[in-house]
Every structure is written in C-alpha cells, then in structure tokens.
Amino acid sequence: QVHVDESGGGLVQAGGSLKLSCVASGRTFSNYVMGWFRQAPGKEREFVSAISWSGGSTYYADSVKGRFTISRDNAKNTVYLQMNSLKPEDTAVYYCATSRHPYYSGSSYYLQGIEAYDAWGQGTQVTVSS
Secondary structure, eight states: OOEEEEEOOEEEETTOOEEEEEEEESSOGGGEEEEEEEEOTTSOOEEEEEEOTTSSOEEEOTTTTTTEEEEEEGGGTEEEEEEOSOOGGGOEEEEEEEEEEETOOSOTTGGGSGGGEEEEOOOEEEEEEO
C-alpha cells in the first residue's frame, strides 16, 4: 500500500518562504512522477507543480512559476516544494501525490490533472498573512 506524507506547512507573512516536504513509501519512489496540488476553501483542488520520475523535467502552474521550485531526492523517497515570495492567495491546503503510471513520459498537460495521480497525502496547511 502506498503512503504519502506531507510536512512543512505553517503561517508566514506575505513575501516570506516555506519549504514543503513529502515522503512516499510502498512503491519504488524513483519510478514515479510526483506532484503538488493545493486547495483553498470553497475552491477546487488545483495543480501547482510536478517533477518527472528522473527529476529531469519540472512543471509549474503559471501562478507559481518563478516563485516555487520543485525538487526530489530519490535516495530519501522525498519530494520538496520550495515556496518563495509567498502571497495571501497562496493560502491553501497543499497535497502531494504520486502518479498512477511508472516511468510516465507523456503529455505534461495530463500531469496537471488529478486523474494522473492515484495516491495522495493528507495535506499540509499553508497560510500567508498580508
């Protein structure tokens, strides 16, 4: 059984930084795309970022491009999301997920949908005050 566990959320002032971590177990971590999504109150879950199984390709939502950086350490089964220049509109519960298919190398557009992922963490709250 796959288990995904996020950490690192918290309260930060606008302009500040946070680094989220996500550990996944139960499958060969290095074989799967990892993604970050977020969900604000009253809104649908939305794509934030993803990283290919090799770490060679990264993808970002336009709203976070240039401010967030995704990375992974396959030796530690961990994916990170470094968030800089945080804005109040970044306030949400952030979820980590592992892709449904190993060695995925298809459309990056597909990776922006929740259907591409089959194991999710419980989420970590990020609150950015103005």
